[in-house]
Amino acid sequence: MRKTIAILSILALFGISGGAQQTDKTAQQAAKPAAQAGKAASTPVPFVIPPEVAKEPNPVKPTAASIAEGKQMYGYDCAMCHGANGNxxxxxAADMKLTLKDFRDAATLKDMTDGEMFYIIQKGKGDMPSEGDRQKPDGIWNMVNYIRSLSKKAQPAAKVKLAG
Ligand code: HEC
Structure with missing residues (x-):
């Protein structure tokens, strides 16, 4: 009789643990599609700059004032990666082990339109965070003007005095 109880309790144990295992499995199965859905959502979308944005002309003239403002904003939001002088x-960038292009080299951005630069600065790209709402469009165009000025020897940005 004792033996039967022992066997019964062992069976019961197995039963319970078996049952527990099954619930585990069901929970895992339920969790799987969610994990897959999460994966799908984080798959990088191919980076495409809308052609109408790429073609958009820079509405802000690269005046000394625009470049000076762009330089200031660049100093706050961009220099930590792109370097204070654009190198x-x-x-x-060093901490994140990023290899960034040299904005002082005229060849770097010769095939990129101002509109494309604007889009990348506003939306971010790859490891570059988006500027989003931190900058009004004119603020972004100022930064485009500043970055362009870095490779123009005729008009060194260094000579532009910062306002304020
Ligand atoms: C966390 C580091 C980081 C910060 C901060 C950052 N960038 Fe970038 N930037 C990158 C990386 C990385 C790329 C290359 C992205 C790619 O092509 O995948 C890039 C690309 C660019 C490009 C396109 C040309 C190129 O070099 O590929 C421009 C223009 C640019 N950044 C301007 C800016 C401006 C202006 C700011 C500040 C508002 C800024 N970036 C802030 C990392 C950064």
């Missing part, structure tokens, strides 16, 4: 060797 691409900012501290954060």
């Amino acid at each position: 691409g060797k900012g501290d954060l």
Whole structure:
């Protein structure tokens, strides 16, 4: 009789643990599609700049004032990666092991339109965070003007005095 109880309790144990295992499995199965859905959502969307944005002309003239303002904003939001002088060797870029292009080299951005630069700055790209709502469009165009000025020897940005 004792033996039967022992066997019964063992069976019961197995039963319980078996049952528990099954619920585990069901929970896992239920969790799987959710995980897959999460994966699908984070799959990078191919980066495409809308042609109408790429073609958009820069509405802000590269005046000394625009470049000076662009320089100031660039100093706050961009220099940590792209380098204070645009050489691409900012501290954060080094920390993140990013290899960035040299904005001082005229060849770097010769095939990129102002509109494309605007789009990348506003939306971000790859490891570059988006500027989003931190900048009004004119603020972004100022930064485009500043970056362009870095490769123009005739008009060194260094000579532009910062306002304020
Ligand atoms: C966290 C580092 C980081 C910060 C901060 C950052 N960038 Fe970038 N930037 C990148 C990376 C990385 C790329 C290359 C993206 C790619 O092609 O995948 C890039 C690309 C660019 C490009 C396109 C040309 C190129 O070099 O590929 C421009 C223009 C640019 N950044 C301007 C800016 C401006 C202006 C700011 C500040 C508002 C800024 N970036 C802030 C990392 C950064």
